[in-house]
Amino acid sequence: MTTRTDPAPRVVVADDQELVRTGFRLILTARGIEVVGEAGDGAEAVATVRKLRPDIVLMDIRMPVMDGLEAARRILAQTPGCRVIMLTTFDLDHYVYAAGASGFLLKDVTPAHLAAAVRPVDTGDALLAPSITRRLVERFTSGAPGTDPGPSNPAVHRDLAVLTPRELEVLTLMGRGLSNSELAGELTLSEATVKTHVARIFAKLTLRDRAQAVVLAYETGLVSPGKSTGAAPSADG
Template identity: 45%
Template sequence: MSDDAADAIRVLLVDDDALVRSGLRMMLAGAERIEVVGEADDGRGVLAAVDRHRPDVVLMDIRMPQLDGIAATRLLRAQPASPEVLVLTTFDADELVLQALRAGAAGFLLKDTPPREIVRAIELVAAGEAMVSPSVTRQLIALVAGDGEAAARGERARKRLATLSPREREVADAVGRGRANAEIAAELHMSVATVKAHVSRLLAKLEVDNRVQIALLVQDAGG
């Protein structure tokens, strides 16, 4: 295997629309570091497809007829060493998007996102970065802020964040503001390696899957 092939980001496409899958496959074929390794046409086939193809990133449609992308993401993220998930959606300010992020998706893409941005998003989540801006996160949370769970979620989030050291809380707040590792390092006068170590500890301590879920906790807590 060549070094380029070894370094390629392996992508699985999950969408019930064959034309969407075909378009994504053709578009991603031109990306140097991305290899589409398989497809599934419904959420029910995700676990088997992941076992078969071992992707690094799954592009997951939210709306599918039998098992939707939210349930499929939840199933997938419950597996050990699961791939990152980017959900595909038609509307950005959509309660279903927030549900997918809470289920463990690392971000979302609109289906009309330009090809270069889709490639960049895949590269970012494969590298462990988040793919949702804080403004969009706040907009999504505002959609369900009046539901019966909002107050309880806020209280739970504040209790979980209260377990952090002052430095860990600073890093969590920076993640909640959408800062990348290099930006956090500059802002808090740390090395990038130290920031990465803090983020890893935050994931374990807060028992969350990814940076997006750290940001969601900060937003839920009123950060």
């Protein structure tokens, strides 16, 4: 088993419910993850991130003053390198892609999954809850009402010919929901090599994150609806 040597990420928790923020703080700090700040609304989250420069923001969608989606957009525009994990529920999953987040979790996530999910995002292995991955793909491959093929979803009509055969294989497996560690096992490669392939795919196809890669894999026919593994990128330890 590979031992993780990455430093623990610094996290800001943004949620309008103090009890939720306290719970998340306790869960994360108990597992060695530093929560450097909290915010009770979207505007406060933007200001807190600007001041503290965390690695990760756990962001609720529904908050007063400014909602989590707008806060995420501003944070990602103003604070390069900061990652956002959106905390959502089933009835909100059709909004999540537009936020530009690096990961999505349901608000009833287990404590162990919540804590483990922060680290993969910090190391470039974004996390999508299985149900959100499925709904995300269904919405963007079916042309559902409200689907935006414009600037918020630039992962459309990319020329996959720029990819090497190995990169194409990696993109296909990403589209099926495999994490970096799962890709490494599937392809008999080191995780560092997989991360290099993923970075090159993102650069060549101008992809922002794994969510766009999943959508692109379906839109281009690399993965067909119903043929994904159904597994979300795992919390790599």
